[in-house]
Amino acid sequence: MNGAHDLGGMHGLGSIDAEPNEPVFHEEWERRMFGLFIATFAGGHFNVDEFRHAIERMDPAHYLESPYYEHWLHSCETLLVESGAISRKELDARVAKLEKEAK
């Protein structure tokens, strides 16, 4: 699809800011998301092409502004809900529960 991910040749997207001595993961959630993707992929829930396509289906502004591993979160949530492994309702309920516990 002709989505926002197809970036080759685009202008105006800003400077290449290479962080010196960048850590592999910046946040704990990135670590966990990395692991979750590999584990669910290895578990056969989706293939790599489906995974990429689900990222491409993100809202373009969200895609361009979000940190990298948020793409993986979006994709895994989308595919696991579409396959029926989890439901959107129980995911939202779990988020709400954790939000409450964090307060």
Next chain:
Amino acid sequence: MPVLKADMVETLVKTGASCRADAKVAPRFRCGERIVVRNINPLHHTRLPRYVRGKRGTVERDRGVFVFPDTNAHGQGHKAQHVYSVRFTGRELWGPQASERDILYLDLWDDYMDPV
């Protein structure tokens, strides 16, 4: 569905999951052949970037037979076919602003190209 266990991780990491396909499929293109990239604009998943559609290039090397993402992303099967490293000049892609000696290589499946 299988669940990945900690003691399986090392093997998984070292083995990976190649997208090469076992299928015996004849290549459509020969090394050195001139091609034109198809101008396709599908709504479905593709690994054919917009910047190369309709452009002319040269097939440089046959990398073998691989699963085709355009079908595999949509439950439509592997449709295994050859993938080639194809060479494009910067001028062909971007016009006279490009340096004469800028070259771009992309890996293109049989279904992404036509002979010139």
Next chain:
Amino acid sequence: MVHPRHNAPLSDTALRVKALESLLVEKGLVDPQALDALIDTYENKVGPHNGARVVARAWTDPAYKRRLLEDATSAIAELGYTGIQGEDMVVVENTPEVHNMVVCTLCSCYPWPTLGLPPNWYKSAPYRSRAVIDPRGVLSEFGIAVPDTAEVRVWDSNAELRYFVLPMRPEGTEEMNENELAGLVTRDSMIGTGLPKTGAAGASAKADTQRRRK
């Protein structure tokens, strides 16, 4: 400007990841200890030090270099660096006439077993968009001046082949052993946006090694 929000507070995103993990664990679909093992592997074990060994071997062993350029997957496997996102490898060689650079314009494809996980700049919109249309401009921002007479080859990893660059061996390194040579090879030199450390840096490292041995 498009810059990702790295500093968002314990956010929505962090909560959603926690929620996803806890649900999947509860349903028995994911084992948290497997997650820990995966994270540890890619955070602490796999990294560009692997690719550096491949480069150092190629610099010191011409027959290995030929194998590496002809069938990188097999040659790299000789050193044990196989697996996820490195199943089908291609290594491209820098020469005085050719400078190579690797990108994935469509996402973030990168050779994990040899280079580890990619840095954020490689996966972000600015590099992905500019590397293919203005490679010399990008290289000059990374401090590399490619002569007009040299060819710049950009490899867009849009399929399942994974690429890295075999940089040129720095001058003045004839006395160095393979380990010392590997120490000169930077991650960026294997992406094509950097050069190996010079022989001078290496000579000083070698002198340190010799002093420590005494």
